[in-house]
Amino acid sequence: xxxxxxxxxxxxxxxxxxxxxxxxxxxxxxxxxxxxxxxxxxxxxxxxxxxxxxxxxxxxxxxxxxxxxxxxxxxxxxxxxxxxxxxxxxxxxxxxxxxxxxxxxxxxxxxxxxxxxxxxxxxxxxxxxxxxxxxxxxxxxxxxxxxxxxxxxxxxxxxxxxxxxxxxxxxxxxxxxxxxxxxxxxxxxxxxxxxxxxxxxxxxxxxxxxxxxxxxxxxxxxxxxxxxxxxxxxxxxxxxxxxxxxxxxxxxxxxxxxxxxxxxxxxxxxxxxxxxxxx
Numbered sequence: 387x388x389x390x391x392x393x394x395x396x397x398x399x400x401x402x403x404x405x406x407x408x409x410x411x412x413x414x415x416x417x418x419x420x421x422x423x424x425x426x427x428x429x430x431x432x433x434x435x436x437x438x439x440x441x442x443x444x445x446x447x448x449x450x451x452x453x454x455x456x457x458x459x460x461x462x463x464x465x466x467x468x469x470x471x472x473x474x475x476x477x478x479x480x481x482x483x484x485x486x487x488x489x490x491x492x493x494x495x496x497x498x499x500x501x502x503x504x505x506x507x508x509x510x511x512x513x514x515x516x517x518x519x520x521x522x523x524x525x526x527x528x529x530x531x532x533x534x535x536x537x538x539x540x541x542x543x544x545x546x547x548x549x550x551x552x553x554x555x556x557x558x559x560x561x562x563x564x565x566x567x568x569x570x571x572x573x574x575x576x577x578x579x580x581x582x583x584x585x586x587x588x589x590x591x592x593x594x595x596x597x598x599x600x601x602x603x604x605x606x607x608x609x610x611x612x613x614x615x616x617x618x619x620x621x622x623x624x625x626x627x628x629x630x631x632x633x634x635x636x637x638x639x640x641x642x643x644x645x646x647x648x649x650x651x652x653x654x655x656x657x658x659x660x661x662x663x664x665x
Contacts, residue, residue, distance in 0.1 A: 387432075389413040389457040390615065391450065393440055393497060394467030396424060398566035399516065402604035403464060403611050408433050410612065415453035415460065440467045440493025446500045454504065462512040462615050463501050465494040471530040473575030474583035478530060482573055490534035495541065505554045512555045514614050515542045519562040519630045523637060526590035526653050546622055557614045562627030563601040586657060593653045600628040 390407050394400040395416035404416040408430050416427050417438030427433045434456050438449035453460055469489040471482045498513055505511030520528060521535035539558065546556035610626035625631050637645045650658055 387411060387413055388461040389415065389453065389459060390462040390464060391415040391417065391453050391460050391501070392464040392466055393417050393438060393493075395427065396420065399561060399564060399604045399607045399611075400464075400466040401427065402608035403466065404433060405430075406605070406608040406612050407615075413457045415449070415457070417449050438497075440497055441488050443496055443500070446497050450500055450504065459508060460501065460504060461510070462514065463497065464514045464516065464611065464615075465497055466516045467493060468516070470528075470572040471575060472527050472572040474527065474587060475529045475575070477575035477577040477580060477583060479575075482575060483530060485573070486530045486534050487537075490531075491537045491541075494538055498545070502549075502552075502554070506552050509553045511553075512557065512615060513542075513545075513549075514557045514559055514611060516559050516561065516611070517542070519560055519627065519633055521558075521560055523633045524649070525594060527587060527594070543622065555620075557617075557621070558623045559607070559611050559614055560623060560625050560627075560630055561602070561607045561610075562625075562630035562633070563598050564607055564627065565601050565603050586654070589656050590653055593655070597652055598629075600632070602627040602629075 390412050392400055392404055392407075392414065395404045396418035400416075400418075404414050404427055408414045412432070414427075414430075414433045415436055416424075416433050417436045418424065419437065419439045421428075421435045421437050424435055428435050434453065436449045436452050437445055439445045450460065467489060469485060471478060471486045494515060498515075501511070501513075505513075515538055517538050518531075518535045520532050521539040524532045542556050542558045549556055607626045610624050614621075614624045625634060636648055640648065
């Protein structure tokens with residue numbers, strides 16, 4: 387029986403993935419910052435709930451050790467824990483910027499680095515990094531989030547080459563819009579002394595929600611993650627979600643400037659029109 391460790395398993399995609407793998411007969415180490423609050427996963431025999439905060443290296447090391455002690459070995463790591471800052475970049479605080487990268491980038495790197503000695507010793511293992519459509523496509527008001535996810539796309543791709551030498555696979559799953567509270571729980575950039583972005587933020591977010599017509603369920607994304615974990619091919623990227631395929635198709639099918647113009651027309655047409663009139 388294989389064992390998987392999942393970060394950010396308390397809700398959304400992480401919880402759906404824990405349930406998917408447990409149902410498929412895997413041992414699941416479901417990690418989260420507040421395991422004492424979990425009311426569902428702790429009722430399933432082959433799920434082991436462990437505290438892990440990706441901003442705390444000691445908790446990362448401890449969770450891995452406890453998982454190995456419980457099940458003997460870990461075969462797959464899913465770096466799923468994530469955080470989103472939304473809003474105009476200039477309004478962001480230093481703390482928001484640090485948290486965006488501490489969780490989405492350094493958290494992934496530190497968890498990966500912590501498990502690599504175990505995988506090297508076994509000369510086997512799979513690392514699945516959950517990025518986003520936003521790791522290759524950008525939307526207005528999400529510059530910090532995109533920066534973090536673009537970073538993990540590049541990190542994962544390059545890491546995949548070097549870990550071939552250790553018989554360790556790296557895979558990237560790119561979810562699109564999903565029925566979770568992830569966006570609703572996003573940390574919003576606000577500076578009461580700067581109001582110049584108010585109209586832009588309002589327009590961009592309204593158009594974002596208007597264009598968000600193809601969200602997936604967490605279970606649908608979990609199905610793709612399971613495919614990535616059990617696929618023995620050397621495939622690197624797995625698109626997850628109908629909108630992901632649509633946006634990637636536009637980006638790959640058009641020239642770079644045509645793609646950029648398409649996104650501007652879709653998400654900030656009023657801003658473009660106002661700029662045209664003022665000129």
